Amino acid sequence: MSIDYSKEITLVQGNLTMAELDNAIARPMDERPGKKYFIALAFTTSLLLLGIIGVSLTFYYGIGEWGNNQPVAWGWGITNFVFWVGIAHAGTLISAILYLLRQKWRTGISRFAEAMTIFAVICAGIFPIIHTGRPWLAGYLLPYPNSHHLWPNFISPLIWDVFAVSTYFIVSLMFWYTGLIPDFAVLRDRATSKIKKTVYSLFSLGWKFSNRDWRHYEKTYMILAGLATPLVLSVHSVVSFDFAAAILPGWHSTIFPPYFVAGAIFSGFAMVVTALIFMRKVFNLENVITMDHLDRMNKIILLTGSMVGYAYLMEFFISWYSGIPTEQYQAINRAFGEYAWGYWLTVACNAAFPQLFWFRKFRRSIPVMFFVVIMVNVGMWMERFVIIASSLHRDFLPSSWGYFRPTLVDFSILIGSFGLFFTLVLLFSRTLPVVTMSEIKAVVEGAQPSHHEGDHNG
């Protein structure tokens, strides 16, 4: 395997023409789905149904249906929330941050990743709402003049969460939609049925591919990417503040913001790779979502996994260094106490298995890749749970010590969130173009003019 460093890696393989690309990407929307699709959809919808049952029971009977107790007052609700928000971040990283870093290889995967962001944020947003006692009163979280003269507690990290996740959802949605406008226009012009044509015309807003518009479009896209990048960093930092702003040993640690952000990107990329392994095979997009894409994503998984490992080491070292007995106890308890099984699973999945990706052979092997990313998904969920449970279950007073056991309702809601996510992914794959048509055409060989002026405006 010799690589020629003087040439750029071709992004679209197989010498596809633009028309062939259009056809390949639009085919899932033009054709009727096959039996396999409906079986998959039935499976994910049944998982979703399980979740709906769990949520309905929670609404009707209250949070007592969950395993939360004193002192572990935060259980799977918050774990699932942080897990899903983390997964959402990979999408924004791929579409916004890699755009700013001018990594053209993102074009094949950016649409799918952005869609995943939005679906993951939807899954995440469910949890803060259902984990309150009367979730139908969630509107009180927003500031409005009321007869009690009360305002939301802007000083609490939980309110920062409300603003951060809502902003993230709205901005991601707008970013996604902006990218979809030209694609809707392409679909509009290809559409044969009147209904499809009307719908696509509506959503494309009348986009006419004019360069006068492209100029503003590109600038807006860059501005949105530039806004989304710090937004993504801030959202998971605000989520980490939920823990770090408290004074619990094991939670109150200044490294939490970048540690959580790295962990979020880590778990998100793992989820993207999981989905893309299937997506590229099922939709015959192996020439567009190539092995090089997966290779690069696995490198990022290795990088962010190492950052998470660094944070583990730092926490451990500084717990000892601080000399504070509660900190030291907490560090030892996490590794050898009642939740030690969770801790070591986390370390194995997050720090150990991704090290396989040092080797090019493993980065480009689908079975190894699949194993590692599934482990990462499991490990990242477990990490959030271990952080929450191991610090809460050993309260400051020994008389308050407890243990958390999840209930069947907890399980059903977690499974249901996966069901929701994959149902949305499946629906998305058949109704919207999975790859950004206009962007991918721009990076095909011969798509750009050959002469470049010396200085131009960019």
Add this chain to the structure above:
Amino acid sequence: MSKIESGYTKENLPLSVQKIGMILAGIGLVLGVAGFLVNSYRASYAYLVSYLFFLSIAVGSLFLVALEYAANADWSTPFRRISEFFAAALPLLLIFVIPLFFNTGKLFLWSHSSYIHSDSMLEAKSAYLNTPFFMVRVIVIILIWCAFYWLITKNSRKQDSVQDQLLTKRNITISVIFMPIFAVTITLIAVDWIMSLESKWFSTIFGVYLFAGVVWSSLAALTLTALILKGKGYLHSAIGKDHFYSLGTLMFAFTVFWGYIAFSQYMLVWYGNLPDETFWYMQRWDGGWKLISLLLIVTHFIVPFFGLLSYEAKTNFKRLKFMSIWILCVHFLDLYWLIIPSMSRTDHIYSFSWIDFVYPIFFVGILILVFNKMTEKTNLVPVGDPKLERGLNFHL
């Protein structure tokens, strides 16, 4: 390949550069020794600030070189040598640490056994915070950095004459291995040299904080040097607005990154309000330090943020030069703010002293001398690098 050859010829820098370097180093040396003779306590602290500034540029430049290989970037290839030359200062770290080793007693309370034994918490830490282990750590870390520097630049230099792509592949492997080692070593440097000045204070994010400043200042050193050299025609002619725009963007990004890390650390300590942690910030809010803290926020974040925000700002060479110099000065201010308040333990020292500003003169002179020496031996542009052509053709 003709484009590469037509745009660059190896030229030695004018003699004036060496002269300036020698003058600065000479003045710095004389005043520096005088500083130690007048007030060795203050001089130790001031020297530590400048030493860490010197270390920032040296190891930060090595990081930038490794980053380019690891990320397989091509736009920075045309001026990667500038960072390689700054990284050549790494072995000198071993020599210039000697004054600090002689003054650990003045800098670090934990080096006094009486202080350690007065407090059980410190006794527990003494397994890590003791002078012999400290010195061993510092020396080993610098040696590791020197080893990586030598490995990477050896291949890079060889590639000028033997255009072998295998050398790039090797450097990529070395660079990727360097990354985690760098993360751990820079953290240890931050903990050992800065955090342990207040041996009862701790912060898990401190290594990341120093990392942000190190990379920020190294980018500024790279940009400033590249701008000066390009202006005088020593760099390849094809290096243009777009390359500097990218450098400016990176400086902007690390400005925001530093702001994020600094705010995270501050806000979490403020919010938790635990006396164990807040006292460090209270030291930096005491009397005159309040002004310096506010000044740091303005100069380290607000000014570079707005100063590097627009496209025009990043492509106007004069503005970019100004911002690079600004960033270098402010990184010095950052280190000053981190280190000097620990000096005023019993008597609160709020005033500047001439000693504080003597050592940067010395170290800047040394950096210029090192850079100049390296340009004599090696090409300023890596002519044999396979990514060079793409790098020169880089446009937004």
Add this chain to the structure above:
Amino acid sequence: MANKKLYSLAALFKTPDEIINAAKKTTAAGYKKFDVNTPYPMHGMDRAMGMGQSKIGFVTLFFGLSGATFIFLFMWWCYAVSYNLVVGGKPFFAAPAFIPITFEITVLFGAISTVVGMIAVYFKLPDNAHPLHDTEYMKAVSADKYGLVIEAEDEKFDKAEVTEFLKKLGAYKIDSIYFPEPEKYRMFAPKFILFLIVVAALTSGLTYVTLNKLMYITPFDWMDYQSKLSAQEGSSIFANGEGMRPPVEGTIARGYMPYPYKGEANPTQVLSNPTIPTKPILDLGKRKFLTFCSPCHGNFGNGDSRLQGQFPSGPTLHSEKIINYPDGRIYHIITDGQNAMPSYARQITRDERWAIIDYIRVLQRAENAKESDLKLANKESVSNVQN
């Protein structure tokens, strides 16, 4: 279609180099109202068309900073002015705590303003009636061809000239694009009216159901229906179906001590007087005696009732018998009543009863005063004055 108005001439090209070249030549030729349509943004096209950078960034900056200022001031106002609430020991103006939300709102306002500004102001979208829509030209340009459009409204436009110009540029196809015919909508078309009626019915129905029914089904019922028993509510647990039950046998009021000798005519044991006859107690006793006892027993306890025979008068309190009663016996008589005297337990509190008894003793002593008492009285009154 002779009366159709020409919008523009549109030329199609096959390669990126051709379209860049075409754009440059068109700008150079002095045409102002022209446009280039490409399936994706093309490098260098802005310059070829003689256009500068887009200014939309200023919109972002302005709205972003406005949002930041607004929300920061709002949070300051909520906590430092409107309702001062101490949260976690933080100051009212908790600036570091306000930063995260300020940042989020900056991004939110910046992003929304940019996108809305881009679509509504710069693109002037939505606009599905543009002449270029639904043409072969548009279909080609959205797929994989590149197009150049020169509008008829341009000053230098001349159909033949422009056609020649475009042919020279290398276009493989040149189309004439016409304005679409203006559509006429009849205001009162039956389908439309039906549509309005359906929408109205649906909206009002859904609103009614949501606001009046859905908002109140369990568990969204604002805790209107609770498991506890409310006052006057019935209950199936009890035999007589009533929710409100009488107190259980032996229930006593809070702070109440039952009287142990109730109903006994001549108790062998009686309570003992816990009071010391101080002046306030004697004053109280006197007031209560005059109120309750004097109508039957007389103002000085002599039995000279004011009732003038309308009610049997009480005996004198200065008889040998009553002087020898223990205080508790008199207390029992006041509490339980005796013969014609009813129970005064409801009118006179226990402390008042003892005060009355103290006063009665004073009266008894006064009625049977001795010489020595006078001397004692003088002495006592002098010492009282001194006190």
